[in-house]
Amino acid sequence: MVQRVVPDVVVRRLTQYYYALRHCQERGVEVVSSQRLGEMLNVTAAQIRKDLSFFGGFGKQGIGYHVGSLLEHVQRILGLQQEWPVALVGLGNLGRALLQYPGFAQEGFQIVALFDTDPRKVGTTAGQLVIRDNNEIAQVLPAAGVRIAILALPPDEAQEVADRLIQAGVRALLNYAPITLKVPAGVWVRQMDPLLALQSMTYYLVRVTG
């Protein structure tokens, strides 16, 4: 058991290694070098070796990584060998688009509970699930063992809902509302903010022509 704290940026890259290794496996590749992995992910071979060293030594000098075995390790490190029940809060256009996205279930993230505050929506079904009122979060989630929630909400509702979800045992929030959520230690948030993404690309656009 390696005891060093793994930087979050390494954890994020690990998900990319996971997909690159799956890509190799699907193509029947049995061994991959850090050079080749690096090319696939646009990072240096040295970075790959350093990242993976946080979790122990996997590769063999001059040979490379055994794809199947490294994939299994990365999957276990990331906690992806199990199913994760997920709550979705907010059933507007965005929430409904997310509900239809087959990738979640394919990758082991099963949406098991839906919440909204709109009385016209509460009690109706979406994707074979009944939409419940946000007031029911505390009753529903602990029993379902839900620790991951997706927030597809307007910004003025997101913090209150996040607080409620955390009280009900949620520890990971995928936040589509364009606000920075305040959460206690031990709760993780990923911000899906299209504006920040756009604003970090215009930097390049003003520097190139053509």
Place this chain on the structure above:
Amino acid sequence: MVQRVVPDVVVRRLTQYYYALRHCQERGVEVVSSQRLGEMLNVTAAQIRKDLSFFGGFGKQGIGYHVGSLLEHVQRILGLQQEWPVALVGLGNLGRALLQYPGFAQEGFQIVALFDTDPRKVGTTAGQLVIRDNNEIAQVLPAAGVRIAILALPPDEAQEVADRLIQAGVRALLNYAPITLKVPAGVWVRQMDPLLALQSMTYYLVRVTG
């Protein structure tokens, strides 16, 4: 003019500095220390000083940064002092949710062109714009000066549409399709992938209890 290449991670953090500085300005704060900025953004004061040093010296030793002046600089560095016309491809639930999101226009990103391939959608209007066929991308975008596009598409259509957009002059792609787009040098992509985000949080969930 500082000539060093700025790492992409610094560019991304710059967008966060931008919002933190706006937050300060809205609250009437005139001077902010790198310590305080760091607390707001969860990075060290040293990191902030180092990041900003890429663009010249802004702060005064022992005094801090003048909020208004630094904000203006960061805005100009990021190319946010101008309006950016944007194309949106894919008018499913996700595309429609994005079209309704007021943040884009508020921040200077004006959606000016809509595309879809579905004959039931082409020719109809959404958000006061006529949805055009993907075939028209090459005719419409250069005339409108569009260099930014949002892809709200299924994964099997995304690469072909991206190629077409790039040929029509697009240089920045906000990609909601869960595939890694292949783009030439000088084109930037930001991936809005909820699965990668979820999979980078389960790492933490399997390591904590409660």
